[in-house]
Structure formats: structure tokens, C-alpha cells
Amino acid sequence: MTRSDHSQPRSRAGGRLSQLWATLLLALSLAASVVPGATADPLATSTETDPSTVVVTMSSTASSARTGYSVPITATATLGGNPAPAGSVEFYLSTDGVSFTRHSTVPTSTGTATARIDVPVAPMGEVYFRATYVAPLGSWVKDATSDVFVMPVDQTPTMWLNRSSSVYGANALVTVTVAYFQNPPSVYLDGRFASSCPRTGTCSFGVSTTPAGPHTVVVSDGVTTLTAPYTVVKASTAVSMFCANPSMYTGEAVTPCTATVTGAFLYYEPVEVEYVDNVAVGTAKATAHYPGDDNHEPSIAYGTFAIEMPTAVTVTCGPGPFVYTGSPVTPCSATATGSWQLPPRDVPVTYSGNLNAGTATASASFVGLSGSADFVITKAASTTTVTCPASAIYTGLPLTPCSAEASGVGMTAVPRTPDYTGNVDVGTAAASASWPGDLNHTGSSGTATFAITKAASTVAVSCPTSPSTYTGTAQTPCTAKASGPGMADVPLTLTYSGNVNAGTATASASWAGSANLAGSSGSATFQIAKAPSATTVTCTAGPHVFDGDAQTPCSAVAGKVGGPTVPVAVDYSGNVDAGTASASAAWAGDANHLGSSDAATFTIDRAPVTMTAGGYGGEFDGAAHPVSACVVTGAHVGSLSCANDPSTVGPAVGSGVTTPLMVFGAEKASNFEVSAVAGQWEVTAVPLAVSVRAVPAVEWTGDGNYAGGVEVLVGTQTGAGIPISVGRQRIDGGQCRVATLTGVADYTLDGATEAGNSVTVTVTDCAGAAGDRIEVTGPGVFGPVSPSLVDGGVLIVTS
Numbered sequence: 001m002t003r004s005d006h007s008q009p010r011s012r013a014g015g016r017l018s019q020l021w022a023t024l025l026l027a028l029s030l031a032a033s034v035v036p037g038a039t040a041d042p043l044a045t046s047t048e049t050d051p052s053t054v055v056v057t058m059s060s061t062a063s064s065a066r067t068g069y070s071v072p073i074t075a076t077a078t079l080g081g082n083p084a085p086a087g088s089v090e091f092y093l094s095t096d097g098v099s100f101t102r103h104s105t106v107p108t109s110t111g112t113a114t115a116r117i118d119v120p121v122a123p124m125g126e127v128y129f130r131a132t133y134v135a136p137l138g139s140w141v142k143d144a145t146s147d148v149f150v151m152p153v154d155q156t157p158t159m160w161l162n163r164s165s166s167v168y169g170a171n172a173l174v175t176v177t178v179a180y181f182q183n184p185p186s187v188y189l190d191g192r193f194a195s196s197c198p199r200t201g202t203c204s205f206g207v208s209t210t211p212a213g214p215h216t217v218v219v220s221d222g223v224t225t226l227t228a229p230y231t232v233v234k235a236s237t238a239v240s241m242f243c244a245n246p247s248m249y250t251g252e253a254v255t256p257c258t259a260t261v262t263g264a265f266l267y268y269e270p271v272e273v274e275y276v277d278n279v280a281v282g283t284a285k286a287t288a289h290y291p292g293d294d295n296h297e298p299s300i301a302y303g304t305f306a307i308e309m310p311t312a313v314t315v316t317c318g319p320g321p322f323v324y325t326g327s328p329v330t331p332c333s334a335t336a337t338g339s340w341q342l343p344p345r346d347v348p349v350t351y352s353g354n355l356n357a358g359t360a361t362a363s364a365s366f367v368g369l370s371g372s373a374d375f376v377i378t379k380a381a382s383t384t385t386v387t388c389p390a391s392a393i394y395t396g397l398p399l400t401p402c403s404a405e406a407s408g409v410g411m412t413a414v415p416r417t418p419d420y421t422g423n424v425d426v427g428t429a430a431a432s433a434s435w436p437g438d439l440n441h442t443g444s445s446g447t448a449t450f451a452i453t454k455a456a457s458t459v460a461v462s463c464p465t466s467p468s469t470y471t472g473t474a475q476t477p478c479t480a481k482a483s484g485p486g487m488a489d490v491p492l493t494l495t496y497s498g499n500v501n502a503g504t505a506t507a508s509a510s511w512a513g514s515a516n517l518a519g520s521s522g523s524a525t526f527q528i529a530k531a532p533s534a535t536t537v538t539c540t541a542g543p544h545v546f547d548g549d550a551q552t553p554c555s556a557v558a559g560k561v562g563g564p565t566v567p568v569a570v571d572y573s574g575n576v577d578a579g580t581a582s583a584s585a586a587w588a589g590d591a592n593h594l595g596s597s598d599a600a601t602f603t604i605d606r607a608p609v610t611m612t613a614g615g616y617g618g619e620f621d622g623a624a625h626p627v628s629a630c631v632v633t634g635a636h637v638g639s640l641s642c643a644n645d646p647s648t649v650g651p652a653v654g655s656g657v658t659t660p661l662m663v664f665g666a667e668k669a670s671n672f673e674v675s676a677v678a679g680q681w682e683v684t685a686v687p688l689a690v691s692v693r694a695v696p697a698v699e700w701t702g703d704g705n706y707a708g709g710v711e712v713l714v715g716t717q718t719g720a721g722i723p724i725s726v727g728r729q730r731i732d733g734g735q736c737r738v739a740t741l742t743g744v745a746d747y748t749l750d751g752a753t754e755a756g757n758s759v760t761v762t763v764t765d766c767a768g769a770a771g772d773r774i775e776v777t778g779p780g781v782f783g784p785v786s787p788s789l790v791d792g793g794v795l796i797v798t799s
Contacts, residue, residue, distance in 0.1 A: 058076075247308075248343070502593075
């Protein structure tokens with residue numbers, strides 16, 4: 001279907017000659033229509049056709065479009081019913097019928113061009129196309145633009161992907177475009193959730209770790225389910241090989257190479273190496289083949305290396321000394337060597353006489369070569385250890401609390417019996433032991449001491465287990481006694497600490513001891529519990545009116561035993577908005593008193609506000625006008641505002657009432673008591689401005705927007721909203737007729753040319769030709785013009 005569109009951009013200007021020719025034709029046709037005695041009707045427009053005018057029409061083989069797909073659009077340019085000359089066609093696309101975007105330019109030699117245009121999302125349910133025929137540069141034919149071609153859009157839910165495949169391991173981002181779903185859909189890859197989409201728009205998900213092979217992308221909103229195939233291609237791999245070159249002949253297969261493979265998520269993974277000719281002296285070959293897997297392509301690498309004979313075996317021992325350890329001593333190493341290019345090879349060493357102290361021998365052999373070396377193993381040191389307790393309690397008998405043993409590397413510990421001195425009386429006692437050694441160890445000896453101390457006594461302190469309550473005075477509820485072996489209990493005097501305030505108190509006592517018993521001391525604790533307290537919350541009387549801030553009309557104190565009251569901070573809830581607010585206070589207590597709490601409520605009234613609508617007053621000027629701003633007043637208005645209904649008045653003459661509409665914005669309506677005051681508006685009629693020429697004038701009675709005035713046949717009529725043709729009509733029943741033509745033409749005045757202007761030509765034809773006039777108005781470098789009387793069929797234009 002097509003639709004006329006007068007907002008099209010002006011086509012590229014044609015040649016100057018064709019424009020001047022069109023001007024002359026228009027001028028002659030207008031002049032001829034008013035020549036006295038002519039048969040032409042001056043009220044009818046000219047039927048002549050501009051020979052340079054091209055007509056562009058549009059069509060399509062499709063009856064509707066679908067978002068995400070392309071649609072064929074054909075433009076046909078004709079000139080006088082024949083194909084237009086060779087040129088090009090510019091295709092334009094729009095989704096709202098107003099803003100057009102150029103899609104493509106297609107050359108044409110037959111006047112017909114076709115473009116396949118991708119269909120975007122169409123919010124209005126239609127897509128709009130337009131085509132402009134562009135004539136060759138310098139051609140006498142003008143450019144031309146078609147009417148708008150409208151095509152309905154099939155709004156069946158649809159989806160498409162920005163890509164259909166990727167390589168395994170690559171960080172591929174798949175963009176899913178959806179349109180016209182009933183609900184916001186979800187995207188699934190192989191049945192697993194991948195992303196959320198809008199009803200119309202795009203979403204995306206990554207596929208880097210998705211296994212290689214075919215996959216399915218599903219988009220579903222619970223009502224409609226659509227699918228699209230997606231393929232993940234296997235990733236390439238690369239095998240790297242390293243071979244030690246040359247390698248030493250061993251008489252067996254030599255395997256000096258290592259290989260690794262790299263690829264997507266393969267980080268130098270080992271690859272098995274296969275060898276050829278890798279036993280005898282000469283050149284060997286190696287191959288490493290990675291077979292690939294479900295996600296990776298196979299790859300292979302090759303290598304070669306030389307096998308050479310060694311020339312000597314050398315045994316080296318040292319440096320010493322080598323000490324007996326109880327295990328075979330193996331301090332030697334052996335290497336097989338050859339040319340300077342051949343890396344040395346370690347050779348196994350065999351030993352004899354390498355367990356006990358003495359001379360030992362190390363030897364080695366490799367592919368017919370051999371070597372040896374001697375070394376000496378010396379005796380290991382031994383240690384005799386005497387172990388005693390730090391002290392022993394006096395008993396009147398010899399004390400033997402110690403033990404001893406000889407030890408060394410590679411031997412089982414040998415028990416020894418200690419000898420004692422000074423081990424009866426209180427003081428320091430000594431113990432000693434020795435060992436002569438054996439075949440692999442030297443001899444050793446050791447000593448130790450221990451203290452003989454007095455016997456102990458005990459002081460017991462007893463306190464009640466039930467706590468007492470804080471009174472503010474010292475509390476002494478405990479008893480104490482001393483006891484020990486062979487003595488009667490001795491009552492003791494107690495010393496207290498921390499026995500006034502609540503918490504843990506301590507009672508302690510000491511005894512100096514006797515000749516046989518050491519002094520001692522003891523202590524015990526008991527608890528002093530905290531005393532109770534009482535907290536009271538008090539709120540002042542209202543009214544409390546909402547003002548946007550938190551309201552805090554309450555106070556609180558805590559009473560306690562043995563002291564003055566304590567001020568307590570009040571916590572509030574619901575103390576901003578209108579309604580019932582709560583206040584609470586809690587005292588945590590102190591070192592001697594338990595905590596306590598209390599609560600109360602108070603009411604916050606709504607804030608009164610008034611919204612006053614705006615108004616307007618003025619004369620008719622052909623335009624609608626906004627009324628003055630709506631105003632909100634009150635002690636607290638916060639972010640409140642109001643709007644006028646209606647917001648604009650006119651353009652017609654009239655009057656009425658504006659109603660205020662409250663806009664709460666971020667404020668809650670429940671916090672305000674709102675009163676409304678209406679506004680007034682009025683648009684009054686205005687006089688008509690008239691410019692009079694030297695001809696008789698008549699009266700005009702006016703209309704709904706203008707008061708009456710004087711009307712003339714020829715002159716410049718001004719007044720907002722009054723088209724030129726209306727001001728040219730006679731109202732007294734005279735014999736004049738008026739015709740108005742509107743078009744685009746070139747005009748030449750005083751040697752200056754203005755091209756492509758929109759002009760209005762008004763022709764007045766009166767009986768007897770007494771009032772015949774032609775008036776031309778339009779923009780230009782020389783301003784509006786008025787032509788003179790018709791003279792011999794020629795239109796004479798004067799400024």
C-alpha cells in the first residue's frame with residue numbers, strides 16, 4: 001500500500017535550463033487565465049505537465065514483512081509513461097513513518113530497481129519504505145521521490161543468532177535477537193539455561209567450554225518456543241618434541257625424547273613418543289602423535305638423535321671422613337663419558353666392606369668398561385645419658401630416682417646403673433654412669449643432678465556456691481585452714497579482694513610452714529550478683545504534625561539501687577510519616593546493676609497543603625498557550641508539585657476552568673491533607689489588520705476568532721491563522737471570483753534568480769475587468785512581490 005508523505009526531503013536540483021522553462025510555462029498559464037475575453041476558467045489549475053518530471057512508484061512481491069528476515073522492494077521510475085533514463089534508485093527505511101534511513105543505492109538502466117531490505121523490529125506493526133530516483137549528473141531530467149510504501153509486519157515471535165558456529169575453546173559470544181514474544185523469554189543451550197532476554201531486544205551467552213559438535217539453542221517464554229542450530233568445531237592442536245642429542249649407547253633402547261601437546265584447554269599435556277633404530281650406534285628417529293578427541297583435532301611431531309659409544313667409566317668417592325652409621329656407607333658415584341658432545345651418564349656403583357669401620361671398595365661397569373676406588377669408614381661416637389627428675393621429696397631414706405643408657409648410631413641402647421652421692425638429705429644430689437665402647441663406637445660417660453625438697457602442706461579456703469546480691473558494702477562469707485602429713489588443722493585469717501562490687505570476689509589465706517613441711521597458701525572465689533534497675537519512657541503531648549523530618553518528642557531515665565537516675569537514649573520507629581510512632585529505650589546496666597527497658601507511642605498528624613491551579617488571559621493569536629504554573633503551598637510541601645488540567649488553552653476564543661492535579665513524586669500521599677483551588681482562563685477576539693490599496697473597500701463581519709474589519713480586493717491581508725484565499729473573498733454579493741494556486745517555481749527579478757520557491761498566486765477576476773488583479777507571495781532574496789495588471793498576456797512582476 002502507499003501513503004502520501006509531504007514531509008519528504010527535496011530531491012537533488014535539476015538543470016537550471018529546465019527550471020527557467022518551468023517558470024515561463026507557469027507565468028504564461030496564469031496570465032492567459034485572466035486575459036479579458038479569454039475562455040479559460042481562472043478557478044481551474046493548469047493541466048500541462050513538466051516534461052522533466054519523473055514519477056516513482058513502489059511495489060513488492062511480498063504481502064507482509066517479518067522481523068529478522070529480508071523483503072524484496074521494487075521501485076519503478078517512469079517519464080511520461082516510459083522508463084526513466086539510466087540512473088540510480090536510493091531506498092529508504094523507517095519504523096515510524098517519519099524518520100527514514102537510507103538502506104542502499106541500486107543502479108538502474110531500465111527505470112526499475114529492486115533491493116532486499118532486512119526488516120527491523122517494528123513497534124507500530126508496520127515498516128515504511130520510500131525510493132528516490134536520482135538522475136545522472138547534468139541530465140535535464142529531475143530527481144523524484146515516491147510516496148511512502150507501507151507494509152504490515154508479521155509480529156509472530158521470532159529469533160535469530162548473530163553467529164551459527166565457533167571453535168571449541170574460543171571465547172565466542174553468541175548474541176540472540178528476539179522480537180514480539182508475549183513474555184520475557186529465556187535462552188537455553190542444549191537444555192541448560194544460558195541467558196534471560198527482553199520481550200523484544202538482544203541477550204547473549206558464551207560457548208567457550210561447550211563440547212564440539214551440533215547443538216541446539218532454544219528460546220522460550222512459556223507460550224512460544226523457537227529453536228536454532230549451533231555448531232562447535234573441534235579445536236586445532238600442536239605437538240612439540242625435544243630430544244637430547246647425542247645420546248649414549250647403553251645396549252638397550254634409548255628414549256631421550258619428550259613431547260607435549262597444546263590446544264584449547266590443553267596446556268602442554270604429555271604425549272607418548274615412539275622410536276625407530278634407537279638401540280644401536282647411529283641415527284635414531286622419534287615420532288609423537290596426538291590422536292585428538294571429541295573436542296580436538298589430531299596432530300604429530302617428528303625428531304631425530306644420534307647414539308654414540310662411551311670411552312671410559314670413572315668412580316669418585318669423597319670427600320671424607322666417612323663415619324660408621326650402622327647402615328652401608330655409599331659415598332661414591334660413577335659416570336660413563338665419551339666425546340665432548342656426549343653428555344656424561346651416571347652408572348650404578350657396587351660396594352664391598354662398606355658396613356663396619358675399616359677400608360671399603362666401590363666399583364662400577366658399563367658396556368664393557370669398568371672402574372673402582374677405596375675409602376675408609378671410622379668409628380662413630382657414643383653417648384652415655386643420665387636422666388634424673390628435677391627434684392624429689394625428702395623421705396629420710398636414700399633416693400634413687402635416676403636412670404642411664406649408652407647410645408650411638410646404628411646400635412641398640414645399652415642400659416647402665418648410675419652411682420649416687422648426697423642422695424639422702426635435703427639439698428643437691430648427683431648421679432653418674434659410663435660405657436667402654438665396641439667395634440664401631442668409642443666409649444663415653446655422663447652425669448646429672450636432682451634436688452631433695454621439703455614435704456608440702458595444704459591451705460584450703462571454702463566459700464558459698466550461691467551468689468549474693470550487690471549491697472554496696474564489703475561481703476566476707478568464707479573460712480580457711482592449713483593441713484599436712486602428721487599435723488592438726490590450723491585455722492587461718494582470710495584476706496579478701498573485689499568483695500564490694502558485683503562480679504567475682506576472691507578470698508585467700510597463707511601458712512608459713514615448719515621444719516618438715518613447706519609453707520602453703522590457698523584461695524577461692526565467690527559471686528556477687530548485680531542488683532535490678534528500672535527504665536521509664538515519657539513522651540510530650542501533641543499535636544505532632546508531619547514535616548518530612550524524624551520527630552523525637554520523648555525522653556527516658558533508668559533508676560538504680562543506691563544511686564541517682566541515669567538518662568537513657570531513646571530509639572524511634574515510624575517517627576517520620578503520619579500515623580502512630582513508637583519510642584523505646586533500653587539501659588544496658590552497669591557494673592553493679594542489671595539492664596532494663598521501656599516503650600511508649602505518640603501520633604504524627606498529616607501536613608495540610610493547598611494546590612492552586614494556574615490560568616491564562618489574552619487575545620486570540622492563532623496559537624495554543626500554556627496556563628500559568630500550578631502552585632503547592634503549606635508549612636511543609638517537600639517535593640510535592642501539581643499539574644494543570646488542561647495544561648494549554650486556545651487557539652480558539654473561549655473561557656473555562658483549570659483543575660489542579662497533585663503530583664506526589666517521592667512523597668507519600670498518606671502524609672498530607674490536600675485542598676484544591678481551581679484556576680480561570682479566557683481567550684478574547686482581536687481586530688483584523690488590513691493594508692489598503694487604491695481600490696474601493698468593503699466591510700467584513702469577522703469570524704469566531706477575529707472582530708470585523710475592512711476587506712479589499714487587492715492588498716496584503718495579515719492575521720494569524722487566516723490563509724490568503726479566505727481574505728480575498730467578497731462578502732457584499734459582488735461579481736468577482738477568486739482562485740488560489742500554490743506551487744514551486746523559479747522567478748527572476750532585477751537580474752537576480754531565486755530557484756525552487758514555494759509561492760502562492762491569487763487571481764481575482766471581476767465582471768467588467770475593473771477589479772482584475774494577480775498577487776504573488778513567497779520567500780526570496782527580494783521579499784514578497786505584487787504583479788501589475790495583465791498587459792497583453794504577459795505577467796510583469798514588480799517589487
